[in-house]
Amino acid sequence: MNEMRSRQQTVRDLYTAYLADRKDLVGAMLTEDFTFSSPRDDHIDRAAYFERCWPKEPVFRAIEIEFLAVEGDEAVVRYRAEKLDGGSFANMESLRFRGDRIASVEVYFGRNL
Template structure:
């Protein structure tokens, strides 16, 4: 793995850690100015809408366990199991595209409840 791929994988780990801890201020500098986020519920929303719409206002997640983290060129593919505070959990896959060392785009593919 190249040093840039290592940096990108570390950034993805920090992104998920900040999400669980509810620290959007930690994530903002990780994102490119023209960052977009897409999921089955969101279509290329910008960074402002991402923080307003996708970051929980109250603690929802107990933990997120990264199961696969694969760098591929400008992309990092991550699969994870998210444990919610209510005891439920689910798996998702995300394709995270980078511009240099900053996250330019996140595409979330919803998985199933486990």
């Protein structure tokens, strides 16, 4: 139960750090061989993730986790993101853990709100 709580907190901390533009904190949460996949990215590595997916300037006003479940080494999260330009969208992500770090993220794009 404690490991599940810890992984839930890691997921929450990931989105908080992303919103706060704390790449340093996110880097510490990821394994060295971390991969990221989305409809636009196919198993890119850490370096490509930070280059392609990390905003150069703040983009988001808020990220609200609407659903979070952890079972074993996997977490599933559904969130709503509000952008500074007024747009918003909902996505789902599957995060796989290795130990206490995130080994992979797969994003499933939702819809614009």
